[in-house]
Amino acid sequence: MRIRAVGVAAALTLALIAAGCGDKANKSDKSGNAAGASAGAKATGELVIWADDKRAAALKPFADKFGTENGVTVKIQAISKDQQTTFVTASQQGSGPDVTVGAHDWIGNLVQNGAIDPVQLSDTQKSGIAANALKAVTFNGQTYGVPYATENLALIRNTDLAPQAPATIEDLIGTGQKLVKDKKAAEILCLQVGQTGDAYHLYPLYSSAGGYLFGTTASGDYNPKDLGVGTPASVAAFKKIAALGEKGSGALKRSITSDNSISTFTGKKCAFLVSGPWAITDVKKAGIKYDITPVPGFAGGKPAQPFLGVQTFYVAAKGKNKALAQEFVTNYVTTPDLAVALYQAEPRPPALTAAFDQVKGTDPDLAKWQAAAKDAIPLPSIPEMAAIWDPFGKAEAAIVGGADPAKTIEAAGKTISGSINK
Amino acid sequence: MAARLVKITLLGLVVAIAIWAAFPLAENHAWIGLGILVATTAGLLYLYLTRRHIPAKYLAPGTLLLVAFQVFPVLYTASTAFTNYGDGHRGSEEEAVVAIQTASVTQVPGSVQYALSIATTGDPATGPLVFLITDPATKTTKAGDAKGLKKLDPADVTVGVTGKVTAADGYTVLTAGQASLRSKEITALAVPVDGGAIRSSGLSRAYEGKAGRLYDKGCDCIRDTTTGKVWKADRRTGSFVAADGERLAQGWKVGVGFANFTRVVTDPDISGPFLRTLVWNFVFAIGSTGGTFLLGMFVAVALHSQRVRGRNLYRVLLVLPYAMPAFAMLLVWRDMFNKDFGLINNFFGIGVDWLGQPMTARIAVLLVQLWLGYPYMFLVTTGALQAIPGELSEASRIDGAGPWQSFRRIVLPLLMVALTPLLISSFAFNFNNFNAIYLTTEGGPFQPDNPANGATDLLITYTYRLAFGGSGAQYGYAAAISIFIFLIVGTISAIAFRRTRAQEEVYA
Numbered sequence: 001m002r003i004r005a006v007g008v009a010a011a012l013t014l015a016l017i018a019a020g021c022g023d024k025a026n027k028s029d030k031s032g033n034a035a036g037a038s039a040g041a042k043a044t045g046e047l048v049i050w051a052d053d054k055r056a057a058a059l060k061p062f063a064d065k066f067g068t069e070n071g072v073t074v075k076i077q078a079i080s081k082d083q084q085t086t087f088v089t090a091s092q093q094g095s096g097p098d099v100t101v102g103a104h105d106w107i108g109n110l111v112q113n114g115a116i117d118p119v120q121l122s123d124t125q126k127s128g129i130a131a132n133a134l135k136a137v138t139f140n141g142q143t144y145g146v147p148y149a150t151e152n153l154a155l156i157r158n159t160d161l162a163p164q165a166p167a168t169i170e171d172l173i174g175t176g177q178k179l180v181k182d183k184k185a186a187e188i189l190c191l192q193v194g195q196t197g198d199a200y201h202l203y204p205l206y207s208s209a210g211g212y213l214f215g216t217t218a219s220g221d222y223n224p225k226d227l228g229v230g231t232p233a234s235v236a237a238f239k240k241i242a243a244l245g246e247k248g249s250g251a252l253k254r255s256i257t258s259d260n261s262i263s264t265f266t267g268k269k270c271a272f273l274v275s276g277p278w279a280i281t282d283v284k285k286a287g288i289k290y291d292i293t294p295v296p297g298f299a300g301g302k303p304a305q306p307f308l309g310v311q312t313f314y315v316a317a318k319g320k321n322k323a324l325a326q327e328f329v330t331n332y333v334t335t336p337d338l339a340v341a342l343y344q345a346e347p348r349p350p351a352l353t354a355a356f357d358q359v360k361g362t363d364p365d366l367a368k369w370q371a372a373a374k375d376a377i378p379l380p381s382i383p384e385m386a387a388i389w390d391p392f393g394k395a396e397a398a399i400v401g402g403a404d405p406a407k408t409i410e411a412a413g414k415t416i417s418g419s420i421n422k
Numbered sequence: 423m424a425a426r427l428v429k430i431t432l433l434g435l436v437v438a439i440a441i442w443a444a445f446p447l448a449e450n451h452a453w454i455g456l457g458i459l460v461a462t463t464a465g466l467l468y469l470y471l472t473r474r475h476i477p478a479k480y481l482a483p484g485t486l487l488l489v490a491f492q493v494f495p496v497l498y499t500a501s502t503a504f505t506n507y508g509d510g511h512r513g514s515e516e517e518a519v520v521a522i523q524t525a526s527v528t529q530v531p532g533s534v535q536y537a538l539s540i541a542t543t544g545d546p547a548t549g550p551l552v553f554l555i556t557d558p559a560t561k562t563t564k565a566g567d568a569k570g571l572k573k574l575d576p577a578d579v580t581v582g583v584t585g586k587v588t589a590a591d592g593y594t595v596l597t598a599g600q601a602s603l604r605s606k607e608i609t610a611l612a613v614p615v616d617g618g619a620i621r622s623s624g625l626s627r628a629y630e631g632k633a634g635r636l637y638d639k640g641c642d643c644i645r646d647t648t649t650g651k652v653w654k655a656d657r658r659t660g661s662f663v664a665a666d667g668e669r670l671a672q673g674w675k676v677g678v679g680f681a682n683f684t685r686v687v688t689d690p691d692i693s694g695p696f697l698r699t700l701v702w703n704f705v706f707a708i709g710s711t712g713g714t715f716l717l718g719m720f721v722a723v724a725l726h727s728q729r730v731r732g733r734n735l736y737r738v739l740l741v742l743p744y745a746m747p748a749f750a751m752l753l754v755w756r757d758m759f760n761k762d763f764g765l766i767n768n769f770f771g772i773g774v775d776w777l778g779q780p781m782t783a784r785i786a787v788l789l790v791q792l793w794l795g796y797p798y799m800f801l802v803t804t805g806a807l808q809a810i811p812g813e814l815s816e817a818s819r820i821d822g823a824g825p826w827q828s829f830r831r832i833v834l835p836l837l838m839v840a841l842t843p844l845l846i847s848s849f850a851f852n853f854n855n856f857n858a859i860y861l862t863t864e865g866g867p868f869q870p871d872n873p874a875n876g877a878t879d880l881l882i883t884y885t886y887r888l889a890f891g892g893s894g895a896q897y898g899y900a901a902a903i904s905i906f907i908f909l910i911v912g913t914i915s916a917i918a919f920r921r922t923r924a925q926e927e928v929y930a
Contacts, residue, residue, distance in 0.1 A: 045602025070625075073601030085895070092512045109894055112671035114511040114521025118528075120623040120631065122535040142525060187762075194776050195866045254778060255762035259753075264763070317521060323601065323608040327624030383509070383671065383894060390891045394866070394873035401778060403870035411871040418691070419891075 038168030045074045049105035050087060051101040051119060052178055053078045057385075059101075061339045066328060069254030074328075084109065090114045091318040097240055099328055104136045107144045108383040116314045118142040119326065125334045133351040136310040136378035140221065140351050145312035145332045147351035148342055151276050153204060153306035154372035155296065159289045161185060161271035162189045165254040168299040169205065173251050173271055175243070187270040190251060193400050196255040197393030200379075201274055202241070204304035207295030207377075213378055213388055224384035224420060229392060230413015238395070238405035245400040252400045276309075277348045292368035294375070308376040310343075310351060391415040429470065436466055442618040447476050462486070471751045503901035509894030511673045515548070518674040519637045522644055522662070525672070526634035530618045533630035534558065537585035538622055540601040540608060541565075541593040546836035547600070549710075551607055553620065554587040554595065555628050556703035563587055565618055566613030585628060599623050600711055603626055643760075644670065682902035690889065695875040702784070703880045707853040710791040712846055717792060718799025723829070739805070752861035755790045759862075777863050787862055787878050791852070798848075807833070848916045850911050854882045 031355075048065075051059055056078035063074040077097065079086055084106050090096035092113070100116075121143055126134060131360045133147040143225035155172075157165060161179055166172035176188030192198050203213075210235045210401045217227030228234055244251040256264065265273035266286035273279065274295055283290055297304035314335045315325045332338065348370050360366045395412035399405050440463040445704035447456040505511075537556040542549035551673055553566045554574070563574045564580065576589035588597060599728075601608060602625070618632035638645050644653040644662050653670050661673035686692055721740060725733050743751070758765040759776035767773060776786045809834060811907035818828040851857070860867055865876035865883045873882055885907070889900035 044599040045605060047602075059719075069863060070602070071597055072602045084573075085711050086511075088512070095850075098588040108671075111521075112673075113512050113526075115515055117524055120535075120621075120629045122627065122629075129901055140525070142528065147490055196864050201478070253762065254775075255760050255764075257760070259757060260760070260763055266591055317524065321602055323605040325597075325624070327598070327626060328625075329623050330746075331626055357643075383663045386894050388890075390887065391873040397866075398868060398870040398873075401775075406616075408830055408870035412873050415873050 002004060003316060007266070033138065044072045045324050047099065047321055047328060048075045048097040048319075049099040049101070049328075050079050050083065050097040052153070053080050054345055055101055055342060059315050059338075060341050062341060063118060064334075066332055070324075070327075075122055077176050087316075088113050088115050091316055094318060096316050096318055098316055098321050098325035100314050100316060102312060103379075104145065104147065104312045104315065105379045105385065106380045107137065107312075107316075107381040110314065111139060111144065112383050114317055115320065116144055117326075118144055118319045119146060119315060119330050119400075121146070121334070122329060125330070128300065128334065128352055128354055130351050130353060130356070131311045132308055132373070132378065132379035133377065135220075136308060136381070137312055139339060139381055141219070145314045146312040146329050147312050148333060148339045148355075149311040149346075149348040150351050150369075150373065151278070151309045151348045152369065152373040152376045153274055153276050153295055154199065154292045154369060155293050155294065156265070156273040156275055156279060156283060157293065158271045161268070165291065165293040166272075166296050169208070169244070169296050170252075170299045173249050174294055176251065177249065183378070184242075185268070187253070187256065187264060188277070189272045189274070190256055190261045190265045190270040191251070191252060191274040192256055192261040193252055193254050193397060195254055195389075196399055197396035197400070198258065199389055199392040199396065200307060202393075202396050204295040205241055205305045206234075206237050207241040208301045209237035213392075214382070214384070217396065222380045222385075223384055227417055227420070229388065229395075229416055230326065232411045234409050234413070235406045236325075238399050238409050239303075241396070242399050242402075242405045245402060247402040248251055251332045254397055254401055268373050269365050277344070277365075280347060280365060292372060294372040303375040305377050306372065307377045307379040308373055308381050311348065387416050387419040390409045406420050432778060433467060433470060436463060461852055463609070463879040483551055483750060494557065498902060499901045502898055503905055504677055504679060505675055505898045506660050506673075506678045506681075506896075507898045507901075508896035510671060513674055515660075515674040516656065518662075518672045519644070521672060522635055522673045523633055523637060526635055527631045529619070530630045533618070535623075536620070536628040537587075538624075538626055539587040540585070540604075540622075541590065541595045542627060543593060545595055546594055547603065551604065551611055552593060553613055553622065553628055554590055554593065554612065555620065556585050556587060558579060558585055561585075563590075565593065566592070566615075568613070571620070584626075591646050598625055604661050663905060664915065678898065682899050683905075685899065686902055691874055692885075694870070695879075695884075697733075698882055699875065699884055701878055702878070703853060705784075706788070706791075706855075706859075706878075706880060707849050709788050709851040710795060710855070710858075711848045713788060713792045713805075714795035714799045714848075715841075715845060717796040718801075719803045721796070722800050722803035723833075726804065741795055741797045742799055744801070749857065749861065750788065751794060751858060755786075755793070756862045759786050768928050778866060778867050783863050783867055783878050787859060790859055791855075795848075802841060802844055803837065806837050809840070810836050842922045843919070846915055846922070849918070852914050853880070853911050854907065854915075856882050856886065859883045862888075866921050881910075 039227065047063075049063060049324035051058065056076050059076050065074050066072075067074040083100070083102055087096060087100050087102070090113075096115075107116070121129075126143075129147055130150065133150050134143070136144045137143055137147050141354045157167070161184055162175050164175070166175060166186055176185065179185040180188060192201050212228035214222040214224060214228060217223045225311070241252070242248060246253055261273065262275060262279045262282050264270055265275075265279075266282050266288060273283075295304045295306055306397045313321065315329050319325050334352065336350075336352050336358060339350040339352045341359055343350050343355065345358055347363065347365070349366050350359065356366065356370075380388075391412040398408045440459055443459055444456060447459060466482065469490070470480055478620065478904050534557055537558060539554040541552045543552060544550060554563060555566060556563050561581065563576070563579045564571045565574055574590060579587055580589040582588040587595060596604075608622050608625070612621050612631075615630060618630050620628050621631045622628050633647065635644050635646050637643075641652070642655045645651070651664060653664045653668070655661075656663045657676055658678070659669075659673070660676035662670040697792055724730065725736055725740075730736070755762070756777070761767060761773065761775045761778065764776070766776070774782055775783045809871055814832050814836075815828050818832050823831065859878055859880050863876070863878045865879035866889065867878075868876045874887065879887075885900070885903040889896050891901060
């Protein structure tokens with residue numbers, strides 16, 4: 001009996017081994033001797049693209065088209081959370097995609113992890129991309145991706161409550177305070193702060209008041225050795241911001257958070273919202289009459305500079321099919337049709353000038369977003385930027401809550417330079 | 423017979439899994455892993471196909487799972503703690519060199535971009551690759567391989583509307599599908615020309631590129647081809663460093679000995695607020711566990727009384743918070759504590775800045791914990807109460823004990839025997855309850871002069887910020903910190919379990 005059991009188990013094992021080997025044999029047969037090519041159902045190359053949920057759906061038809069035109073299989077995978085970290089980790093393990101879609105400020109981290117390859121665009125292709133978008137994806141003199149859409153903050157205004165666009169932040173506060181006094185609104189301004197602050201949304205005001213995060217080198221790149229947080233200029237800037245805080249005019253409040261700033265605006269509780277193109281869908285749904293103008297700066301101050309964010313296609317350095325990925329990113333993403341489709345999936349201004357011109361007639365907001373981006377600067381993509389967000393935001397929250405600006409921002413500067421030099 | 427069939431199926435499954443796992447291991451030359459796999463599988467087959475070693479038959483599955491899910495992660499964490507693994511130091515030195523060289527290839531200034539066709543002189547799948555390139559201005563075509571460029575006779579070549587070569591005598595032009603199967607070779611092919619090399623940019627364009635930085639094996643360094651600047655490999659930090667201290671961003675993973683541990687001990691950012699954080703961490707864990715236990719037990723005892731009508735309805739209502747996803751509820755509670763828009767301030771008509779002041783923020787997170795956690799305690803206490811025989815209370819009543827005395831002397835000690843292990847595990851869980859803090863206060867509020875450590879920070883949220891907040895992810899450092907936290911929690915649990923055993927001996 002026992003011997004028979006052993007026999008049966010052994011036979012089963014052999015059968016399984018045979019099945020395993022057979023599978024293997026088929027595989028190598030299909031891919032021929034081509035190194036690194038993956039075996040699909042057909043003898044073609046495969047391109048794997050990662051994008052977030054929304055864009056994955058919009059990409060699908062174009063990926064299929066690219067697939068049939070070139071006789072390859074294209075797979076789109078939606079990554080809903082922590083796309084950057086997932087991409088870096090998966091690339092390192094060899095299970096990453098060939099192409100990934102993401103924000104341009106990932107570049108520094110992706111490059112230091114060897115996760116993306118530069119792309120070589122021709123001069124014609126380069127001239128078809130908005131200049132500031134192209135600048136944003138340039139890192140250490142190399143172009144690291146193809147931009148397809150831009151986004152930046154602007155002032156969204158309820159034109160029923162405030163018919164006139166404010167020229168300065170003082171104007172805005174005057175109008176806002178009057179609306180609050182007349183019980184037409186509950187808040188002066190909806191600009192998200194929260195208990196831990198929000199450096200991205202504060203930056204227009206901070207820059208207008210004379211502050212900066214990183215200086216620039218001679219070649220125009222951000223210089224991590226020149227940290228602007230904690231300098232006398234940043235203290236002066238935060239003194240101006242403190243005057244807008246809870247102990248000042250109350251235009252900035254920690255109780256206005258990323259979760260309630262847009263809904264407070266669409267609930268008509270404030271006349272002014274500082275936000276980006278992503279807020280417009282909600283504003284339209286609420287049926288509010290709105291206008292989009294640049295974020296105003298302080299009277300007599302520097303221009304208010306919002307950050308420019310650029311959505312980008314990257315070629316993965318550890319992808320299995322890099323030649324095909326390069327082909328898709330450099331020679332296909334640079335055509336306007338795809339950019340238009342992605343615009344339709346989410347209304348952010350296309351970075352390709354041809355696509356922008358194609359849709360601007362149907363969407364009057366686009367030109368306004370572009371006008372609001374006139375003074376915009378690319379969000380720093382150097383890895384050192386990771387050290388800024390948290391301490392800077394917390395300093396903002398503390399100062400808005402009434403803490404001493406000089407002491408707070410100098411402590412934040414110390415924390416930031418500490419973690420940069422570590 | 424049925425038992426035998428089950429046995430054969432299960433063993434077959436083990437072998438199948440082993441085979442499935444063996445191929446990727448062999449492919450990646452992970453011989454040690456393969457050895458372990460073979461040894462384990464052989465051991466399992468031997469164990470279950472003999473009649474001997476009966477106790478081992480029972481112990482083996484549990485032991486294997488213990489090794490796979492407990493011992494291995496602990497060892498992996500411990501081994502990571504001795505490296506600099508993290509952003510910028512993920513791969514090997516070779517990978518870093520490849521990344522540096524690839525990133526430094528730029529188009530030669532003033533050079534043209536060519537239309538590219540990929541061709542071969544042999545079989546489309548295996549033949550040697552050739553780049554057929556067309557100069558867009560002069561329309562001349564050339565063929566290039568690893569040896570160099572060769573001009574083609576215009577009479578032998580057909581050029582399409584896009585400028586790409588569609589056919590050439592002596593060459594087979596690959597379709598995009600065929601070419602895509604040989605992606606690695608295409609990317610690797612550089613046709614040497616004066617001042618650089620012609621490389622592909624996708625499948626339809628080629629450019630003349632030049633590597634700005636090259637690895638030099640002789641000096642184990644990276645050299646800039648134009649300025650001549652040299653970055654030497656530093657094996658202690660896993661990066662290329664120049665004489666002036668400049669470090670290239672792409673580094674690699676190296677062992678750093680006890681550096682991560684000494685950093686934890688010596689870093690003033692950690693040692694400064696450590697004691698305060700530890701004390702609050704204890705208050706939070708004890709407060710969460712004790713508070714939920716007291717409330718849960720109170721409700722359970724109250725509903726245990728036969729005189730309460732509609733007990734089941736109450737029980738269902740009480741368990742509701744437990745049925746909701748804690749994740750979402752934490753965020754809802756955070757919004758309810760909002761100063762201007764929160765339900766709590768609006769409802770009571772007060773203006774408390776709950777999450778903006780240290781004391782109120784601490785009370786707030788404890789309240790949230792109480793709400794989230796008491797249903798669990800209520801459930802387990804109800805279960806334990808039902809297991810206590812009613813006669814015991816009855817006997818004590820006959821002996822003249824009042825209800826409080828009976829509860830205090832009879833019911834509570836018996837309850838504690840059953841519940842103390844649960845309380846210890848609840849304590850250990852809450853000691854590291856990352857979500858409870860991160861999703862409500864994010865560790866805040868923060869002192870203006872110290873953005874790194876907040877009033878409600880637990881050790882785990884605090885160290886998470888240190889390891890992942892500042893300069894990207896530092897897994898090695900995080901692993902070292904987590905070992906310290908493990909030691910703290912482990913010590914407390916060990917002491918607590920020893921005391922429980924003593925207690926069990928008294929009441930058993």
